[in-house]
Amino acid sequence: xxxxxxxxxxxxxxxxxxxxxxxxxxxxxxxxxxxxxxxxxxxxxxxxxxxxxxxxxxxxxxxxxxxxxxxx
Numbered sequence: 853x854x855x856x857x858x859x860x861x862x863x864x865x866x867x868x869x870x871x872x873x874x875x876x877x878x879x880x881x882x883x884x885x886x887x888x889x890x891x892x893x894x895x896x897x898x899x900x901x902x903x904x905x906x907x908x909x910x911x912x913x914x915x916x917x918x919x920x921x922x923x924x
Contacts, residue, residue: 896910898914
């Protein structure tokens, strides 16, 4: 029986400029909003935190929050 990757979250390893699929799927969940991001639309992630983000603004928000937590 063939398994479909449709509507399954993928597990990824985020690297500079790309990512590697560790477990197949068709989307990931934004680390901040929980929104589904289709893999073909994934453009923003943190290598250090290994987290995907739905937009540049959300990525910036997560980075500023992480920097603020480090400063405490």
